Each structure stands twice: as C-alpha cells, then as structure tokens.
Amino acid sequence: MSTRTPGRVDKAGLVIALFLLVLAGLIWQDLSGLQLSSVYGLGPKAMPMVVSIGLAILAVGNAVIALQGGLPKRERLDWKPIVLILGGLVALIACIKFDVGFIPATAILFAATSAAFGRRAFITDLLIGFVAGTVIFLLFSKLLTLSLPMGPLERLI
Amino acid sequence: MSQYRKNFWRGAFAAAAVAGFVTSAMAQSELKIMAPAAPGGGWDQTARSMQQALTQSGIVKSVQVTNVPGAGGSIGIAQFVNGAKGDGSQLMVMGYVMVGALLTNKSPVTLDQTTPIARLTGEYEAIVVPAGSPIKTAKDLAAAVKADPAKVTWAGGSAGGVDHIAAALFAKAVGADPTKINYIPFSGGGESLAAILGGKVTAGIAGYGEFESQIKAGKLRLIGLTTPKGTPEMPSLKEQGVDLEIANWRAVVAAPGLSADQKKTLSETVDKLAKSKEWGEILKQKGWDDAYLSGDAFAKFLVEENTRTKEVLTSVGLVKP
Amino acid sequence: MDAFIALANGLTVALQPMNLLFALVGVLLGTAVGVLPGIGPALTVALLLPITFKLDPGGSIIMFAGIYYGGMYGGSTTAILINTPGESASMATALEGNKMAKAGRGGPALATSAIGSFVAGTIATLGLAFLAPTLVELAVKFGPEDYFALMCVAFITVSATFGDSPVRGLTSLFIGLALGLVGIDKLTGQARLTFGVPELLDGVEVTTLAVGLFAVGEALYVASRRHIEEEVLEPVRGSLWMTKEDWKRSWKPWLRGTLFGFPIGALPAGGAEIPTFLSYSTEKRLTKYPKEFGHGAIEGVAGPEAANNASAAGTLVPLLALGLPTSATAAMMLAGFQQYGLNPGPLLFAERPELVWGLIASLFIANTMLLILNLPLVGLWVKLLAIPQPWLYAGILVFATMGTIAAKPSIVELAMLGAFGGLGFLMRRFDYPIAPVVVGLILGPIAEAQLRRALSISLGDPMVLLQSPISATLLGVALIALILPFVLKGMSRFKAAED
Incomplete structure (x- = not known):
C-alpha cells in the first residue's frame, strides 16, 4: 500500500x-x-x-x-474473487484440454464467477451455467455448424 | 473459358482413374474432415463442399467438418497427425500453400507423416501488369527482370506462398538471380490488386481467378499463365519461352498408420466423390478446376512438389539449407 | 441523372416481398452474430454460402448485405452494455458507451449509436451509389507510403485515449506494439516473439486482446473491489431516450464520423478501426464537455459508431466498382457473387445493373430495418443491466470465452484471454489506460508492413514518403496535429496571463 x-x-x-x-x-x-x-x-x-x-x-x-511516489493510491486487494474467476478460467481450459466438453466447462466458469461476486448458491448456478452451455452448444453446432469442443455429453446430443 | 486447363488436368485424371480403379463393397458411413484453416477460407470451403457433395450423393451418411486454424496449416497438421493416428474415418484438406508453410515455419510435423489420398482441385497462376505498362509480353518482363531484378516489383500474397514461389521461379527461368527479386507480400487479394491497378508495382502475381474480371475489363494486361499450354488470348509463359509451370492445388490426406484396407476404403470414397455429379456441380459453381489425381501418382506428385518448393524457398533465402 | 433512375429501379427490385424477407433474415442474423465476440459477419456469410446457393442470386446477395450491416449494429450493443466489443471496430464505442451504460445512460447511448449508424449508413450508401467510380479512382492511387502516412496521423490521435499521464499512456501503447510484433513477419515469413509456440505464429488476435482487457479485466477489477464499494448498476437514470440535449450533442459527431468512415473505408487497406479512433479523438478535442470524456460522453459514442457504419459502406465501393475485396466480409460477399458466375467490377454495373442497384437499394432498406428494429429494443437491452450482478458478470465471462472458443478452438488462445484479463486488471489497478494497448496492436503491424513495402518499392529511399503528394499532405496533417495542442496550450496560458 x-x-x-x-x-x-x-x-x-x-x-x-x-x-x-x-x-x-x-x-x-x-x-x-x-x-x-x-x-x-x-x-x-x-x-x-x-x-x-x-x-x-x-x-x-x-x-x-x-x-517520486507518483502512482495513484490503491486500496487493499481482495484476492478471493480474483482467484475464483481465474480458477474458473483454468478449469474451463482444463475441461477442454482433457475432453470433458464445452457444456460442463461453461457451467463451471459460470458458477465460479457468480461465486466470486458473492453468490452462495453454487449448485443452482452450476445448473444455470449448464443450461446456458447446452443452449449455446446447440445453437453453434446445429445452426452454424461450427464444432465446439466435444466431451462425452456433447457426443450424446 | 478454362478449356485448356480442363484438357491438361484431364490427362492426369484419366491416368489416375485407371490406376486407382478398384472395386470394393465396403463403404464409409462416417467421415470427419479437418480444414486446417479458419471457416471461410479456401481449405474450409473445400472441406464444406466435400461435405455437401458426399452427403447429397449418399456416398457417406454423415460428414463432420472441423476447423483448426493457424500458421498456414502447421497447427492443423500437427493436431491431425497426432490425434487421428490409425483412424480410417478422418481426412484433412491441404494444399500447395501448406507445403511452403511447413518449410518456412520449421514445422516438426511433415507431410511424409500423412497418408496421401488425392489431389482434387487446382488453379493456375497468372502474371499481370497494369494496362498502361510498357511491358507487353513475357519476353519484355523477362528482359526487365534480367536487366535489374530490383527494379521489377512484384505484388502477391504472403511470403513463401505460391505467388512468391512463382515469382522466384520466373526469375530463375529467365536466368536472373532469384535471391534478388523485389517481391512485396500483401495481406489480402484486394490489397495487392489495388497496388497493381494503382501502378505502384511493376507486375502482379496471383491465381487467375483474382484477376479475371480486371483483365476482361481491360484494366490489367495478362502477361502469361503458368500452364503448359495456353490459348491465343491467354498465352502461357511456357509458350513464350519462360519455362515455368506451377499450380495452386488442393488435396486431401489421411492420418498416419492406416492399414491397407483403411486406405483403400478412404481412397474409394474420395474417388466416388471426385466422379459424382454433385462434386462436378460444385466445381463449376465455385470456378475450381478439376485436378483429380489419386493413388501412387499423387503420392509421387506430393514428394516432387515438396522437393521443388524446398529448393525454391532455399534459393530465395526463406529457408536456410 | 442516370444513377437516380437506376436507383429507383433498384428499389423496385429490393422492395419485392421475397427480397424484403431476405433482407429481414439478413439483418436479424447479422445482429445476432455481431453481438457475439469473435464471430463476425464474415464467418456468418461463409457458413451460409453453401445454404444460399440454391436461392436466386439477388435474394441471397441482399441477405448478405443485411448481415453485413446488421453485424455492425450488433457489435456496438455489447460494447455499450457489457464492455465486450464484438469486433475491433466497436472498441472506440466501448470506451464512452460502457461508461454511459454504467451511469444509467445506456438508453441514450444505444439510441445515439443506432441513429448515428442509420444516418452514417444512409449517407455512405448514397456516396456508394453516386461517388463510387470517382472515389475508387482515388482509392487505388493510395500506395504503401500513403498508408504509412495515414498511420502516422492515426498514431498521433491515439494520444486522445491516453488519460492524464503521457508516460503511462505511452507505456500502454508500447505494450500493444510489442504484442503486435508476435507472429510471422509478413515480409520475410520469419517468426518473431513466438517462443516456439506454433499457435502464436498467426499473432495476437485483436478480439482476444480487446475482450480480455475490457471484459475479463473489468470483471476481475469489479470483483476485487466489492468489499470496498459495491458497484450499483442502474439500468435507467433520467430519460431512457435521447433528450434534446443529447440530440444537440450527437448530430455533428454523426456527420463528422461519416466523413471519416466512408472515405477511409473505401481505401483498399483503410479498415474500420482507424476512422473510429480518428472520430473519437476529434470529438474529444472539439467537445464542449471535455470533463465528461472518460466518464461517458455521448459524443464519444455517436462519432465512432457513425464512422464504423460509414466505413462498412465504404468497403463496398472497391468491391462493387472494382471487384476488390478489402475486408474479410467483402471477400465472402465476392465469393457469394462468384458462385453465381458474377464478377463484381466495372462490367457488373453494365451487365447486371438490376443486381447492383438492387443491392445498393437493399442496403438502404437494411439500414432502415435495423433502425426500426433496434430503437424499440433499446428498452429491452438496458434491462440486461438489471440482471443481478453475479449472473451478469458470469454471463459476460461465458460470453467472452465462447466467442474465443468458437473462433479459434485452442487452449493457447483461451490462456491468452485469461492472461490479458489479468493484464487488464493490473492496468486498472495501477491506472494505466487500456485502449492504447489495443490501438498499438492494430496500428503497429499495419504501419510497419506499409512502411517496409514502401521502402522496398523505392529500394530503400525514404524520400518516397515526401514525394507522394498524398503522403506528404498526411504527414503535414500529422505534424500539425502533434504541434497544435502545445501551441493552443501556450496561447491559452498567454491569454490567461494577459487577463
């Protein structure tokens, strides 16, 4: 400081x-x-x-x-949300790297970010992210014929 | 318009058809085609056109196209060779540009590691000058390059690409020093075309299709095509005494480590595609020339192109020996 | 007035019910994909080509035109609302637009952007109809040296995005320039700063950097400060619509933005980013409310948005008049023409006038449709900001990563998105301006390539930069732009002393 x-x-x-x-x-x-x-x-x-x-x-x-001490004043940093969001991003990358698939990856990122902003309903958010991921996946693969990363779940659809 | 080009390719086509003709009851039901480029580019369009023709004609039930863009295909081929090993249901689209890109990018993965299947399309290169240029024929251009290669500026596509190679081969063919050519790479077709139309460069080089309407409108003068044989309106360089033949072709290859049976099935699928009515229509619609060549003839062709390209790129200084 | 008759004929083509339908489908699709970062109109047109070839040429080309214009509208919506520019041309819009949205002025920001886009699109389309042949003659005269001079002008104006400390602004700019070096050198084909990672060979994607710095960085910053101050978003404060004052402050920027966007867009290597930055800095200099810049000044949205759309119409000038595709979308539209055996260029105007004028007329219609479509949506869009904060930011992150995955499904790209997010966070924390980084990444490589092309053509003689009249003029403008602020400052000080 x-x-x-x-x-x-x-x-x-x-x-x-x-x-x-x-x-x-x-x-x-x-x-x-x-x-x-x-x-x-x-x-x-x-x-x-x-x-x-x-x-x-x-x-x-x-x-x-x-x-000269010319940098602007800064407040104390709260590291927890930053770790949560970046952790969500890392989890997303890992999911894609290890073929877990796009939909679970999206669900984790959504829930982690939401938690970083103070929500305490991880499971609910995970479900919301899951639904959002599924909708996006269908939109892309069926409508635009773009291939998003596939996991076991995506192959079923 | 492209009668002479058709004739050239047809010879190769007939030879390949005889060589590659085998009957088999085994058919492919699923196929994955990788386009090692972003959606929208030439390779992607080839992959998606194949998908369209294969499913419409019922040769393959389901075809999926994946895109792995980056570095002239270097990223796609690395992923393909590692990820599809031994998988007889995967193909990758590639082309002449990839041959050069793998060399200039010092890619650890090479084309030898793939299983060649067939060449599908090809387009000849055209050399043009602005309509007002004093250069009228290939001889004039050859004389100018020979006199001082620095003063003849060429506009074309990316460094080490087919346009660049063609320009270097031109210098070599007329007895000038290919390391001294003044080649200026432009990012997109439109940008280099504008530089030629604006008279900023001496000559332009690209696939014939990019210049076609400008030549017809009289804004550009065609100096020559890189075909073996031209027509009176569209002379080839070879007929004008410049020994230069090159084409920007596109082909499909399969994964490494395939069994003989797997290779045969894939080759037959592509063979059926190349002879299908649907594919013929797509070629016509897109203005692509049929350059079908399969089997050992294609494998040999690929090796030859690789050797020649390496030689040229080394002589231009883009690849260190 | 042949052009008027031709345009009237074109309107009768475009107003056929089927073609109107195609235009509507086009603008809807275009808006939808324009909203997604990383997925632009070019990609959409590419993916639609195989589907549309069964349709009649007129209809599908009209649809492509709709997608093109729609994409430009869609990109600005996300830039304003969630600070996620859908494409690099909407970056300048995000600078002031998002600040306005956070202050509850999202409605007027979206409205001025929609109306400005309409005004600019209409004027520029008129320019396309009547000036194309003349303009294109001038455009091809632009050589590499002239583009380099244009870049110099653009570099000078970047300082408008610097904030209050020149050292910090320049630091940001040079980080952007350093990022611009990454990848294959365009002129010799060698890899620079790739460290053996093949995914870096193609360089740093502008949208990845912009989305990382703007959207991810912002999310990190806001989250880290929640314990100090809760960010309160009010979807609407004051009027949802533009007030009289807003109109008064918007109309001139619209017109000036058009003046930047259309001619530069018509240049074969002009692009849409440069006019938006030029417009932003001009508005910042001319505004009567300089204190509002950086906190949500409506001029900073109106100008760049108009420039953005005008340049989109400008791109069609070389495409229709010469058959020169000067942007990715234009290249796809060219492919669209060619699949019907049509070659744009001087001959197409003569051979198939109904098609060309039908297209131009449908651009007017697409533009009008987009305005009618977007204005009522403004109320709906700003409601997005009423979503609870955790979900809003979670959605933004999902959105940002999805765009990256769809455009380039590679882990390296996602890792870069995360890293740029971290950079964006640190820069916010230490008060370094963000925009110059993106500007450096966009302008640096172009300036380098054009200068080297010019010097290669001139065999190394730098005088080529002064011998070309266009280049010499532009360099003069750059010099004046560089010196003028100091002179003005000196004069005002002098005046102050006199008083």
Whole structure:
C-alpha cells in the first residue's frame, strides 16, 4: 500500500518498471535471433528495435515516477474473487484440454464467477451455467455448424 | 473459358482413374474432415463442399467438418497427425500453400507423416501488369527482370506462398538471380490488386481467378499463365519461352498408420466423390478446376512438389539449407 | 441523372416481398452474430454460402448485405452494455458507451449509436451509389507510403485515449506494439516473439486482446473491489431516450464520423478501426464537455459508431466498382457473387445493373430495418443491466470465452484471454489506460508492413514518403496535429496571463 505522498518509493511501480525492462530485453534477444533480412528496404529487425528501445526508455520513466511516489493510491486487494474467476478460467481450459466438453466447462466458469461476486448458491448456478452451455452448444453446432469442443455429453446430443 | 486447363488436368485424371480403379463393397458411413484453416477460407470451403457433395450423393451418411486454424496449416497438421493416428474415418484438406508453410515455419510435423489420398482441385497462376505498362509480353518482363531484378516489383500474397514461389521461379527461368527479386507480400487479394491497378508495382502475381474480371475489363494486361499450354488470348509463359509451370492445388490426406484396407476404403470414397455429379456441380459453381489425381501418382506428385518448393524457398533465402 | 433512375429501379427490385424477407433474415442474423465476440459477419456469410446457393442470386446477395450491416449494429450493443466489443471496430464505442451504460445512460447511448449508424449508413450508401467510380479512382492511387502516412496521423490521435499521464499512456501503447510484433513477419515469413509456440505464429488476435482487457479485466477489477464499494448498476437514470440535449450533442459527431468512415473505408487497406479512433479523438478535442470524456460522453459514442457504419459502406465501393475485396466480409460477399458466375467490377454495373442497384437499394432498406428494429429494443437491452450482478458478470465471462472458443478452438488462445484479463486488471489497478494497448496492436503491424513495402518499392529511399503528394499532405496533417495542442496550450496560458 502506498499513497501519493511525494518522496515515498512505490515498490509496485518499480516492479512495473522492471517488467518493462525485461520485456524490452526479451524483444531485443528475440530480434537478434532473426536470420533473414529483407532484400530491399527495411528489414524485420527495425520495428522490434524501435519497440524495445521505447520500452526501455519507458521503464526508466516509470521508475522515476515510482521513486517520486507518483502512482495513484490503491486500496487493499481482495484476492478471493480474483482467484475464483481465474480458477474458473483454468478449469474451463482444463475441461477442454482433457475432453470433458464445452457444456460442463461453461457451467463451471459460470458458477465460479457468480461465486466470486458473492453468490452462495453454487449448485443452482452450476445448473444455470449448464443450461446456458447446452443452449449455446446447440445453437453453434446445429445452426452454424461450427464444432465446439466435444466431451462425452456433447457426443450424446 | 478454362478449356485448356480442363484438357491438361484431364490427362492426369484419366491416368489416375485407371490406376486407382478398384472395386470394393465396403463403404464409409462416417467421415470427419479437418480444414486446417479458419471457416471461410479456401481449405474450409473445400472441406464444406466435400461435405455437401458426399452427403447429397449418399456416398457417406454423415460428414463432420472441423476447423483448426493457424500458421498456414502447421497447427492443423500437427493436431491431425497426432490425434487421428490409425483412424480410417478422418481426412484433412491441404494444399500447395501448406507445403511452403511447413518449410518456412520449421514445422516438426511433415507431410511424409500423412497418408496421401488425392489431389482434387487446382488453379493456375497468372502474371499481370497494369494496362498502361510498357511491358507487353513475357519476353519484355523477362528482359526487365534480367536487366535489374530490383527494379521489377512484384505484388502477391504472403511470403513463401505460391505467388512468391512463382515469382522466384520466373526469375530463375529467365536466368536472373532469384535471391534478388523485389517481391512485396500483401495481406489480402484486394490489397495487392489495388497496388497493381494503382501502378505502384511493376507486375502482379496471383491465381487467375483474382484477376479475371480486371483483365476482361481491360484494366490489367495478362502477361502469361503458368500452364503448359495456353490459348491465343491467354498465352502461357511456357509458350513464350519462360519455362515455368506451377499450380495452386488442393488435396486431401489421411492420418498416419492406416492399414491397407483403411486406405483403400478412404481412397474409394474420395474417388466416388471426385466422379459424382454433385462434386462436378460444385466445381463449376465455385470456378475450381478439376485436378483429380489419386493413388501412387499423387503420392509421387506430393514428394516432387515438396522437393521443388524446398529448393525454391532455399534459393530465395526463406529457408536456410 | 442516370444513377437516380437506376436507383429507383433498384428499389423496385429490393422492395419485392421475397427480397424484403431476405433482407429481414439478413439483418436479424447479422445482429445476432455481431453481438457475439469473435464471430463476425464474415464467418456468418461463409457458413451460409453453401445454404444460399440454391436461392436466386439477388435474394441471397441482399441477405448478405443485411448481415453485413446488421453485424455492425450488433457489435456496438455489447460494447455499450457489457464492455465486450464484438469486433475491433466497436472498441472506440466501448470506451464512452460502457461508461454511459454504467451511469444509467445506456438508453441514450444505444439510441445515439443506432441513429448515428442509420444516418452514417444512409449517407455512405448514397456516396456508394453516386461517388463510387470517382472515389475508387482515388482509392487505388493510395500506395504503401500513403498508408504509412495515414498511420502516422492515426498514431498521433491515439494520444486522445491516453488519460492524464503521457508516460503511462505511452507505456500502454508500447505494450500493444510489442504484442503486435508476435507472429510471422509478413515480409520475410520469419517468426518473431513466438517462443516456439506454433499457435502464436498467426499473432495476437485483436478480439482476444480487446475482450480480455475490457471484459475479463473489468470483471476481475469489479470483483476485487466489492468489499470496498459495491458497484450499483442502474439500468435507467433520467430519460431512457435521447433528450434534446443529447440530440444537440450527437448530430455533428454523426456527420463528422461519416466523413471519416466512408472515405477511409473505401481505401483498399483503410479498415474500420482507424476512422473510429480518428472520430473519437476529434470529438474529444472539439467537445464542449471535455470533463465528461472518460466518464461517458455521448459524443464519444455517436462519432465512432457513425464512422464504423460509414466505413462498412465504404468497403463496398472497391468491391462493387472494382471487384476488390478489402475486408474479410467483402471477400465472402465476392465469393457469394462468384458462385453465381458474377464478377463484381466495372462490367457488373453494365451487365447486371438490376443486381447492383438492387443491392445498393437493399442496403438502404437494411439500414432502415435495423433502425426500426433496434430503437424499440433499446428498452429491452438496458434491462440486461438489471440482471443481478453475479449472473451478469458470469454471463459476460461465458460470453467472452465462447466467442474465443468458437473462433479459434485452442487452449493457447483461451490462456491468452485469461492472461490479458489479468493484464487488464493490473492496468486498472495501477491506472494505466487500456485502449492504447489495443490501438498499438492494430496500428503497429499495419504501419510497419506499409512502411517496409514502401521502402522496398523505392529500394530503400525514404524520400518516397515526401514525394507522394498524398503522403506528404498526411504527414503535414500529422505534424500539425502533434504541434497544435502545445501551441493552443501556450496561447491559452498567454491569454490567461494577459487577463
């Protein structure tokens, strides 16, 4: 936690500056691995160079602001809802990766997000998500003939 | 319009038909076709047209099309080779673009890992110049490229794609240095066409269909087609002394690890498709040329195209030897 | 006035009951898919092609036109209501539109967007009917160097989305530019910043980034702050409809948006995003209520929405006049024409005038239908905001992931959506502006490719940028746009000192 009081170092701001510097380095490292160049005009390295240098300069700029304590005031963070939502997304990805199917994946994401916003009826929300997922699946596979990820359940439909 | 093209492909067609003709009572009831591209593109349209013709003609009861887009098909083929191994009910649409894409993307999966089934369609490349250009024939263009390849700018599709390869082959055929060609890749057909019409580049290269209406309207001048034999209005490059033959073809391949029986069944299904009335109608409607080639002839063709493409891409510098 | 007679004939074609029905089906389908992120009109037309080839050419092409226009309307609805731009062209709309919706002004936001789209669509369609041949002559004169100059103008105007700190704004922009580097380099075919992940070869999808930053990021941010302040959404505060004041503030942005959208849309590589950003920044500069920008200014919705729809009509200029497909949807419509053996271009106007003018006339009809359809829906749409907050955000997340899965069913894409969501959250927390990231991703690659094309054609001579009159003019405009704010600031300070 920090406030806008000048002179106080904002650690988060320094982390951001470091992140930008790492990103700049990553781009520079990647561009030095490019083997081919254009025969005429500018090569593929020019733009990454501009971006990399720009990011490095901005890293300095952000660091200066952080050292002056210039970042806006922030409140205490409640991590629980964030973990719930991102967890729901991870569960969705896992469901698709391991062929559990689109409908259960959607149901889990719906229920997890809803819980993150303070609802305590997980089973009801799971059911709502399930119905929504089924409707979406039918809409896509039957009407638009687009193939959504399939699991045992989707194959039955 | 495409009489000469039909004739060319027909020769290949007849040879293949004889070679691939086998009778079997086994029929396919279910088929999955993967289009290694987003819905709407050429490969997707081929897959969906196959689906339409196969089910309408009753050759296969149910056909499902899946899309796995990305990187010129590199992602689709990786998934296909790993996921469909030994499955005799899956096909993947592919084409010449994939040959080049796999090479330039250094894909760990190669076409050798698939089971070739058949080539279905093909389209020749056309070289055009703006109507007001001093270049009138392939000879003029050849002379210009030979004099200074840097000053002849080519507009075409993506780097390493069929247009790029054709431009490099042109330089090679006329005795210029293919590494020195000034090829400018554009994102979409419309963008490169606009650059040619606006006189921003010397010449344009793409499938004939993309230029057809502009040539007819007199806004572009056709320099030559990459066919072996043309017509008086539509001369081939070869007839004008530039030894360049290339076509943008589309084909289907099956998964690796198939038994001889599985391969035979799939080949027969595709064979029936290629000869069906429904497929013929689709070809006409979409303006695709029949380029059916199956069996060992197609397998050999695939290997040859792969070798030639690798050579060209290496000579242009897009693939490191 | 041949064109008028032809247009009248076209109207008789388009007003046939069957064709009206096709247009209605088209606009309904278009609105439905426009609402879904990741699924645009191009995909819909592609999927419908096999079904429609049995219909008569006139009818199905009219239906495609309906889908095209409908998609543009649908995309803005989700942008305003749930901060989920259905396509990149609706991003600018989301900036102010969603703020308006959260403040209970969703009704006027949707209304100004619908009416603005109608006004812009109608004017631009008139332009298509009467100016197409002239405009297209100019459009093909645009070379790579001219596009690069246009990008320079666009880059300067991006600063309008920067918020109050230039360093933070530029940081956002450069993160976007870095993301734009990912993928195969268009000119040499090499992979950049893909780290051996093949799914990254095609680059970062704009809709994935926009939906991740806007929708997922917002959900995370709001959820994390629930213990501090409960977000209260009031579907309607004040009038559901546009007030007199709203009209007064909207009509000029509509017209200016059209002026940006139509000509830039008609350029073969113009696109719909650039005019929407140009319009947004112009409105921000010209507005009498600069304090409202960033908190829901109606001008910031009216202008970009008009620009968006006008550019959609502009795209049809090169398609009909030359047969140049300059957007994915236009390419699909071209395929639609071709399956009937028709080739758009100068010959089609001469050979099948009833078809071309029927299409143009049906664009007017589709536009009118969309207005009639959308205005009564405004009341219904804003009720969406009355859904209990947990369900509303759960629905938004399901919606966002579904669009991604349908467009690109890959785990890498979903992981990126999640990562961009996290980025969006952090940027909100540390007060970095979001829009410049998306702008950087859109503009960076185009600017790079066009500059490199120009220099390849000129064999490396940078003077080509000044030798082309179009490019030189645009660069001049960019320079003025860069300097003018400082000059104005200096002058106002000078004045203040005098007072």
